[in-house]
Amino acid sequence: MSKTIEKLNHVLADTYTLYLKTQNYHWNVTGPQFDTLHQLFGRQYAALALAIDEIAERIRALGALAPATYKEFEQLKSIGTGNSNYTAEEMVECLYKSHKKVVEIIKAALEAAETEDDAFTADMLTERIGAHDKDAWMLASTMKKTSKTTKLKEAS
Ligand SMILES: [Fe+2]
Numbered sequence: 001m002s003k004t005i006e007k008l009n010h011v012l013a014d015t016y017t018l019y020l021k022t023q024n025y026h027w028n029v030t031g032p033q034f035d036t037l038h039q040l041f042g043r044q045y046a047a048l049a050l051a052i053d054e055i056a057e058r059i060r061a062l063g064a065l066a067p068a069t070y071k072e073f074e075q076l077k078s079i080g081t082g083n084s085n086y087t088a089e090e091m092v093e094c095l096y097k098s099h100k101k102v103v104e105i106i107k108a109a110l111e112a113a114e115t116e117d118d119a120f121t122a123d124m125l126t127e128r129i130g131a132h133d134k135d136a137w138m139l140a141s142t143m144k145k146t147s148k149t150t151k152l153k154e155a156s
Contacts, residue, residue, distance in 0.1 A: 004116050005064045007109035011125070012055045012067060013076035014102045019048040021082035022095060031088040037142070041095075044135050051128060058121055078105055092139050099136040103129055 026041035056066035067076060079098045086094060106125050113121040 001064060002062070002116055003112040004109065004118050004121055005059060005062050007105075007112045008055060008059050008062075008121065009064075009067050009072075010076050010078070010105050011102075011109045011128070012052065012059065013073040014079050014105050015048060015052050015055060015128075016073050017077045017079050017081060018095075018098050018102055019045055019052060021079075021098065022048060024082050024084055025086075025091040025095065028084045029088050029091055033088050033142070037088055037092065040138060040142070041091075044095075044138075047131065047135075051131065054124065055128075058124060062118075062121070089143070092142055096136050096139040096143070099132045099139070103132045103136075106132070 022041050022045040026038055026045055029037045029041065031037075056068070059066040067073060079101050080094075082094060083090075106128050110122055110125040110129070113119075113125060
């Protein structure tokens with residue numbers, strides 16, 4: 001098995017784990033921000049589902065079988081599986097950190113793809129980094145405190 005395929009297996013396992021965790025939080029989030037977060041998580045897991053298919057099919061195109069069982073994903077993944085009892089804030093922070101971790105895993109795969117002169121895989125992974133950065137930005141934006149509210153009220 002090439003280094004690229006080996007690293008792609010890790011990317012697939014972590015992307016799948018993040019998909020399931022995002023779906024968990026879509027279902028189980030509670031609190032005043034429920035609707036906003038429920039919808040944000042919903043959009044993010046739907047996009048992750050498409051990415052999972054793309055990564056798995058790239059592994060197939062490179063000639064290997066794609067890992068596709070919870071047992072294999074458990075052995076290959078780096079991120080945690082999450083916690084249904086988290087508060088909304090903890091869920092957002094957990095997802096944010098997971099996206100950042102997945103970017104690290106993708107960068108290792110990107111390095112392997114570049115070393116093995118696999119331009120298509122490198123392109124796909126570069127696009128994945130952009131997608132995770134965007135998701136992380138959106139999650140981080142919901143965590144920001146609205147400290148300017150008072151000033152704005154005084155100025156208006
Ligand atoms: Fe839903």
